[in-house]
Amino acid sequence: MYKKVISIMLLSVLALSIILTGCSGGNSSETTGTTGTTGTQTSGSTGQSSASNEKVTIKLMHRFPDEPFQGFIDKVCQQYESAHPNVTIKQTSAATDPYKEKLTVMLSSGTDAPDVFFGFSGEYLNQFVREGKVLDLTPYWEKDKAWADSYMPQLVQPFYTDNKLYGVPYRVSVKMFFYNKKIFQDLNLSTPQTWDELLAVCKKLKDAGYIPIGEGTADQWPATHYLAILNARCVPADILKKDYDPKTGEWTDPGYMQALDLFKQLVPYMSPHVTGQKHDMGRQQFVMGQAAMMFAESVEIPFIDQEMDQSNPVDYGMFAFPSIPNAKGDQNAILGAPEGFSVYSGTKNPDVAVDFLKYLCGQEVGKQEVKEIKWFNACKNTVDPATSDAKLVDCYNVMVNAKSVVNWMDNEVHALIRTVYYEDTAAYMNGTMTAQQFMDKIRAAAQKAKQTVQ
């Protein structure tokens, strides 16, 4: 009798736990292999949306789980919620590479898809646009002139596909060479304008015992940034545009080989064992004064400030990537890109979602963004030269004056080509692959990419 009672109880516990785990929403994403995933989980709250237009929940997904950036987004959400009491914002986040994979899964899941999500402009967003997952913002953009005019147009341009707008910028990052002013002064060096000047500076630095360029390419993306700007310098702009489009990419221009050769010339001047260490390590070497230069993004400025040893600070300046004499590409392009937010095409509350988007990426938040976390968004007049850090103002002016922006490689090209750039650049740097073999692989990937987008 006793045994029977116990066994019935155990069975019911078992049954109950099965039912409960089944019901608690499929959102327990054990994001595989993430070393940086944090973030509050959306509880997949079904049945909480606007039946009566009263309470609305907006799901926001972003890639800034670190402080102070997460705290900043929390603040923005709270500000919006206080101004719109009927709206609740639920966040999910993940670090960059896990984010890309997580978003792929979330957007394909339908009901769990976020309403407002972060996206890199260019091919990254286009892959979702092609599958119809992104809301077309053009009608909203054209209706609200005040909103549209508050942006710097060259920074919104990358979010257009087939003349329709699919996202708005939240932050803009430009990549430049940072240099240690004291070391340059000591060695009587001036900032290089051309490629040959850059190599000469590197040689002098190396002879003096410094690491010329603090860098690490083990995380795969840093090397592709050099190739992205070198491709823009060496390949004529119209051919570059054609090749980057998966439908028409051929990749036969000799400029690509030239870019690879130039890059190889720079590798010996990077940190020793550069393929075995990560980019952060390279930045550390710069901040500690071992490396005289580094090629980094403007959004790394807050990290530099955090990592700087206050008792021995590095006074640094910035210069743009040098021009390549006699190269056929755009010698004035700046490597950088706006990154921003888009709205899911299947969102239940498009108007509220777009309204939140306008706020998140708007001028008011932009001003706070510069002040508090030292990032720019694409809105005009967010930086006040009188009260802002001189380095930020320099950066900002570069951006405002940039006539053209070159996007990061992984967001610009089709996934198959991106994989070759990501994986095989290390082999090329190590010398186990020649430039010819590299380009053959790219061309093969381009062929395959064409098939998948037909």
Added chain:
Amino acid sequence: MRVSKTTAFLYVLPAFIIIALFVYVPMISNVYYSLFQMSAFSANPEFIGLQNYAELFKDNVFYIALKNNVLFAAVSVLVQCVFGLVLAILLESKLTGKMSTFYRVIYFIPAIMSVSAVGMLWSFIYEPSIGLLNKVLEMIGQTDWARAWLGDEKTAMMSVIMMSQWQNMGYITLLLVVAIQKIPEEYYEAAEIDGANALAKAWYITVPMVRDMLVVGIVITVTGAFKVFTEVYVTTLGGPGQASHVLGTYLYLQGFINNRAGYASAIGVIAFIITFALSILQIRISNTGTSAAE
């Protein structure tokens, strides 16, 4: 207490449903998806029959991954099962005496650490400029052995494999320790009377008696070696180039980064066939389940 067939069936049913839903159904769906060209979020998958497999067999990254998995398995069996057995015998011998529990714990602790944490830890150890390994090599004067362990095609895979041995050897050792503890003392006493030394006792008594557990250990290590993913993902991402790709990471690359979910499913199916065949083979060869101790 007699149990009626229906009751027994009802007890088994919940677990069976869960396994069916979460293991077998996905397995079969996987085979289905491998016949299509699609991305994880594509609206219209395109049926292409066995083309994914045809491409897979011509893909040399697949063979690199396969080779790496085989290397992983071979090293794992050698280090975890063979050296693990030696270690287990040592732990259970008079040599360690009262400290044996302490040693057991020390060797086992890495096995309970999260693989991602171990990956981060060893990324630091292998770091070329400030990492422990290169610094130790400098200290003992072998600076020319210092290199970018995870950044050099020749050493990347082996470095990851060694990291995995560090983590998992304790686990197999512990299994073997348990098996050794079940061996009756009388056998050893009888052997001593016959004049056997420690080596002979180990070889003629311990090793045959732990055979069943050893087979379990080998099956675990080999199937584990073919399923490996996190170890590679958090350290080298399969790089440099494709030198340290394993089936798991190559599948992930194709499925989630290249957005070729059909191709990734094909890789998954092949990986499954390999692990399944190997497990059956090992169990058959060792003929376990028929020993007297059962």
